[in-house]
Amino acid sequence: MGAPHAPLHLPMAMPFVNRQQHLQVIPGNCQLRPVIDLHYCRRAMTDADAPTFLAIDGGGTCCRFVLIHAGRHFEESGGSANPSTDFAATAALIIQRLGRVAAQAGLTENEMSAIPSFVGLAGLTGPRIRDRLRGALPLQHARLVDDRPACVQGALGTDDGYVANCGTGSFFAVQSNGRQRFVGGWGPVLGDEASAQWMGRSALSAAACSVDGIIPTSPLVREILARFDDAEGIVEFAGRATPADRGAIAPAVTRWAAADDPLARHLLEAGAHHVTETLRHLGWQPGSRICLVGGLAPHYAALLPDDMQRSIMQPRGRSIDGALALARNHALEVGRALR
Numbered sequence: 001m002g003a004p005h006a007p008l009h010l011p012m013a014m015p016f017v018n019r020q021q022h023l024q025v026i027p028g029n030c031q032l033r034p035v036i037d038l039h040y041c042r043r044a045m046t047d048a049d050a051p052t053f054l055a056i057d058g059g060g061t062c063c064r065f066v067l068i069h070a071g072r073h074f075e076e077s078g079g080s081a082n083p084s085t086d087f088a089a090t091a092a093l094i095i096q097r098l099g100r101v102a103a104q105a106g107l108t109e110n111e112m113s114a115i116p117s118f119v120g121l122a123g124l125t126g127p128r129i130r131d132r133l134r135g136a137l138p139l140q141h142a143r144l145v146d147d148r149p150a151c152v153q154g155a156l157g158t159d160d161g162y163v164a165n166c167g168t169g170s171f172f173a174v175q176s177n178g179r180q181r182f183v184g185g186w187g188p189v190l191g192d193e194a195s196a197q198w199m200g201r202s203a204l205s206a207a208a209c210s211v212d213g214i215i216p217t218s219p220l221v222r223e224i225l226a227r228f229d230d231a232e233g234i235v236e237f238a239g240r241a242t243p244a245d246r247g248a249i250a251p252a253v254t255r256w257a258a259a260d261d262p263l264a265r266h267l268l269e270a271g272a273h274h275v276t277e278t279l280r281h282l283g284w285q286p287g288s289r290i291c292l293v294g295g296l297a298p299h300y301a302a303l304l305p306d307d308m309q310r311s312i313m314q315p316r317g318r319s320i321d322g323a324l325a326l327a328r329n330h331a332l333e334v335g336r337a338l339r
Contacts, residue, residue, distance in 0.1 A: 053331035054101070054117040054139075055323035056094065057150055058082075061168045061244055061295070064320045065097045067105055067115070068328075074104040080168075080244050083133050084123030084187055091136040094119075098138065109138065116334040117142040118327035120150040120319070122169055123187065141334045143326075148173060148182050153322030155291040155315035162284050164275050167294030168247045170195035172275075174282040183278055188243045193278075194271035196296045200249030202267050204234055210263075218263040220256040224249070254299045271296070272303035279308065291315045 052069045058081030067074040076097045083090040102112040117139045124130050124146040134144055148165075152173045155163050163173045169192045171185035184191050192198045207224040210217045211231045228234045237245070256264035275297075279290065286307040292298055293315055301312055 051328065051331045051335065052115050053324075053327045054115050055150075055320060055327035056117065056119045056121070057147065057320045057323040058090075058094075058119075058121040059147055059168060059319075061247065063093060063097070063121075064323075065101050066320060066324060067101045068324070069105050069107070069115075072105070074101050076100045076104075080242070081121050082123035082187075082243070083121060083129055084125055085243065087129075087132070087136075090121070090123070091133065094137060113138045113140050115139075115141070116327070116331035118150075118323055118330050119144045120147045120323050120326070122147045122185075125185075125187070141330075143330045146185065147319065148185055149180070150322035150326055151293060151319040152180060153325055154317040154319045155293050155322070156289070157316045159289060159316070161289030161291060161313075162279050162282060163291045163293055164194075164279060164297055164300075165293040166194050166196070166271070166275070166297035166300065168196050168243050170198065170294070172278045172282060174284075176283075181282065183282060188246075192243070194274040194296070194300070195294075196247030196250035197243040199253050199267060199271060199296060200246035201238075202270070203249050203253050203264075204238055204246070206263055206267070207231075207234060215263070218256070218261050219259070220252060220261045220264045223252055223256070227252075250296055254296070257299075268299060269303055272300040275300050276304055276308065284308070284311075287311060289313050293319075 052067075054068075055064075055066045057064045061080060062077060063079050063081040065076040079093045079097070081090045081093055098112060099109070102109065105112075107115075119133075119137075119139070119142050121133075121144070124133070124144055130144045134142060148171050151165055151171075152163050152175055155161075156175050160176045161174075163175075165171050165173075169185065169187065172183045174181050184193070186192070188197050188201075203220065203224060206215060207221045208231060209215045210221045211225075224234070225231070228237050253264045253267050257268040284290070288311055290308060290311045290313065292301055292312060301309060304312075
């Protein structure tokens, strides 16, 4: 298949030199163990002697696949992945993108299936769905977890701090003294407060209430009614919409909030209140680092209390950076186990 490629090799159990320590969640509890420094991981991507590994970071808006092989970086992205909301579509997307990445790297299906892989996906809520997805994927050495550890790893690295992830879905996390604790991540039916899909759903509900005369109309309501051809269209859309579909309404809310639409402003303030109260529930204290992650989260920044605003810091990296660090660590563990 294509040009000759470097042979696959699983990593040997070699110590790292001059590396910092990061933290990895052990599935099933909150204990953490060291993983590689993100900067070390990025340098390894250009090292022909580095181990081969695959990182998958998937959520409701976009799924990213990055393969590191023979010192080269191969990437595919696109599509949404959440096995809890659509298992068949998630499995099909992953299998399709694995084939594309393999083709880029000149690897056969058998070679690709043998690569140690870290799979972090929204909607991997427990062992039953993890085991089901593991059985559906052509990956022999895969570690499957939800998308939260990679996000926190990418945002904080080794630092103590707090993460508010408000993308299509939402969750909140604290990392302190080598431990992580998560709140939220229960999906579009049971949770996802302050997320884009929650914002979109809330705007649709508010538009319906406006039709009933329960709340005043507003420019946001009028835009939604026009967009969906009145209340009947809203009901039809709500019955078929995915979380990503509902999340696509959130930009209209933030746009009208900036124009002082009272309803849009109320919805944005409600999301910011949830962020504030959840961070406090997790134990946030003034001066503790806060990272706002996800497309909607930055819109809450100016609505948080002043002491929280002063504590906001840019994330150290992206979720895919965290997934790559966790994938490389997993590859080393696989290598030790196969020696």
